[in-house]
Amino acid sequence: MLNLQSYLASLTHRPPAHLVICNDSADLDSVVCAAVWSWAVSANGHGRVLPVIPVPRSELQLRREVIGHLDRCGIDPSGLLFSDSPALEPLLDHQKSTCTLVDHNGIPAVGQGNCQVTEIIDHHRDEGFHPDSRRTIEPVGSTATLLSRIISSTSPELLDRTASLLLLGPILLDTAGLGGSGGRTTEEDIRQASLLAKISGSDVSALYEQLSTELYDYSFLSTEQRLERDQKSYTLGTFRWTICSVGISLRSWLREEPDLPALMEKYRSRTSADLLAVMCRYEHRGFHRELVLLGPHEQGLVEFLNCRGGFGLEKLGGPGQGCYLQKNTRCSRKELAPLIRHYVSALSDSSC
Numbered sequence: 001m002l003n004l005q006s007y008l009a010s011l012t013h014r015p016p017a018h019l020v021i022c023n024d025s026a027d028l029d030s031v032v033c034a035a036v037w038s039w040a041v042s043a044n045g046h047g048r049v050l051p052v053i054p055v056p057r058s059e060l061q062l063r064r065e066v067i068g069h070l071d072r073c074g075i076d077p078s079g080l081l082f083s084d085s086p087a088l089e090p091l092l093d094h095q096k097s098t099c100t101l102v103d104h105n106g107i108p109a110v111g112q113g114n115c116q117v118t119e120i121i122d123h124h125r126d127e128g129f130h131p132d133s134r135r136t137i138e139p140v141g142s143t144a145t146l147l148s149r150i151i152s153s154t155s156p157e158l159l160d161r162t163a164s165l166l167l168l169g170p171i172l173l174d175t176a177g178l179g180g181s182g183g184r185t186t187e188e189d190i191r192q193a194s195l196l197a198k199i200s201g202s203d204v205s206a207l208y209e210q211l212s213t214e215l216y217d218y219s220f221l222s223t224e225q226r227l228e229r230d231q232k233s234y235t236l237g238t239f240r241w242t243i244c245s246v247g248i249s250l251r252s253w254l255r256e257e258p259d260l261p262a263l264m265e266k267y268r269s270r271t272s273a274d275l276l277a278v279m280c281r282y283e284h285r286g287f288h289r290e291l292v293l294l295g296p297h298e299q300g301l302v303e304f305l306n307c308r309g310g311f312g313l314e315k316l317g318g319p320g321q322g323c324y325l326q327k328n329t330r331c332s333r334k335e336l337a338p339l340i341r342h343y344v345s346a347l348s349d350s351s352c
């Protein structure tokens, strides 16, 4: 049996194959889960299983914590498939190709839904797609938690130091170091993280510190790259909204980029989004969130988010239009995206 590094280094991208497709934010949880699950499924005798990261290869460079963590685990990202890898289309189009979705459960961002989804492992709200697939969808801190549980109970011999260290990273990042402040840590996250820390011999707080330093290092990115780095787009009918998640406070961002409001507006129009939501999060004597909303119906949406989602949005005076302090730091993109969907669908219902 090949170890994880050798497996990823030796992949041939020929069809047919089973693809493990992560979500198009390509955050640490997604990328790690695509890599680990493709290897675990293949090691269990399922032939060629390939990890797919549905963003252009160049975008990975914007995610310093992903590059940093893969590097810590001795993994070369060039073995992964990206949305612009020439080998991807033939793989997705081949009749016999099938796929697993990790870290999302909707329609994958590549392949226009042609590739049959046979399995889902995810921690987001179940959107009800792919009803015939084998599903593991549970509201834990990260999908890596679910992979750790599945692998440790079905093929514990696979969890070597590398695989354990790799999986531990996203659990720590997504649960804010297993702390309570982000509000997303479950018993299962703590159980799996301690198992993985033990096997990999990791110092949990040192690793979390390293990962958050990498995650919050925005110094090398332009404003456009900061928005691009972790963004997801959604549509309902003709209405399109984009939610960017950025690890910086509005105050420091504005200090570096006084033109920020205009540049955000430019990004919104370049990406053809009707609504742009920018979720800022940062640590300063605790965990904080801010929200910028650019687009129509801002006031109504803010009331809806406060009333239905308990966001606790309060208008910020200084930075410009549409900037809010988000007092409820538990609400992330996972909560925001479906609430905007409800709001938009209510709008279109009442207009007809």
Ligand SMILES: [Mn+2]
Binding pocket: 029, 030, 103, 123, 141, 142, 143, 174
């Ligand atoms: Mn995730």
